[in-house]
Amino acid sequence: MNLSRLLATDAPAATILIRLMVGAVFxxxxxQKFLFPAELGPGRFERIGFPDxxxxxxxxxxxxxxxxxMVLLGLLTRLAAIALAIEMLVAIVTTKIPILLGRxxxxxxxxxxxxxxxxxxxxxxxxxxxxxxxxxxLLIVGAGSWSLDAAxxxxx
Numbered sequence: 001m002n003l004s005r006l007l008a009t010d011a012p013a014a015t016i017l018i019r020l021m022v023g024a025v026f027x028x029x030x031x032q033k034f035l036f037p038a039e040l041g042p043g044r045f046e047r048i049g050f051p052d053x054x055x056x057x058x059x060x061x062x063x064x065x066x067x068x069x070m071v072l073l074g075l076l077t078r079l080a081a082i083a084l085a086i087e088m089l090v091a092i093v094t095t096k097i098p099i100l101l102g103r104x105x106x107x108x109x110x111x112x113x114x115x116x117x118x119x120x121x122x123x124x125x126x127x128x129x130x131x132x133x134x135x136x137x138l139l140i141v142g143a144g145s146w147s148l149d150a151a152x153x154x155x156x
Contacts, residue, residue, distance in 0.1 A: 006078055007153040009142025016074075016146045022134040023072030025127070026084055030064025033057055048094055049107040063087060071138065074147020081139040088132035096125040 009015075033041040041061065045053035063083060070080035094108040102116030113120055143149040 004153065004156055006076065007142070007149040007156070009077075009144055009147070009150055009153070011141035011144040013144055013146045015138075015141060015144025018134050018137055019071050019074060019077070019143060019147070022081075022084070022131060022138065023068045023070075025131060026064040026068030027072065028068075030061045030066075030068055033061035033064070047109065047111075049104070049109045050094075051107070060087065071143075074143035074149050077138050077143035077147065077149050081135045085132055085135040085139065088128055088135065092125060092128050092132070096121050096128060099124055 029040075037043060037057070041057040042054040045057045045060075050056045064087070067080035067083045070076055071084070093105070095111070098105045098108055098110035099113065099116055100118060100121040102110065104110055110116070113124075
């Protein structure tokens with residue numbers, strides 16, 4: 001994919017609202033993985049069942065900070081959106097599918113909840129779905145006219 005196709009967007013300026021939502025949530029969650037390591041960083045990744053939880057928590061935290069910032073700025077938005085969509089798919093498989101099944105899924109442990117199944121999973125996954133779909137939206141339409149991508153596209 002060449003740079004002009006990567007930056008191209010004919011999305012309206014209002015796309016910034018989706019960018020603000022997606023970028024701010026990922027940036028905030030990435031920062032919190034470092035601020036609260038026992039609850040949201042390596043401690044959480046260990047409870048989920050990830051091998052080498054410190055590595056994966058750091059990797060995901062850095063990804064969320066960098067890609068979230070890129071989305072907020074509208075800089076290489078499609079690349080950032082691909083990475084964030086993949087992250088959300090992994091989060092759904094490793095944390096929400098066990099809730100749907102009501103049991104562990106391979107090495108990934110189900111959280112203790114009052115109930116399991118579809119409705120419990122749907123409730124627990126609401127932010128995951130919103131971030132996944134927001135990332136896919138940005139992948140499809142690009143950053144919009146109020147973005148660094150659009151400014152770079154005009155210069156090339």
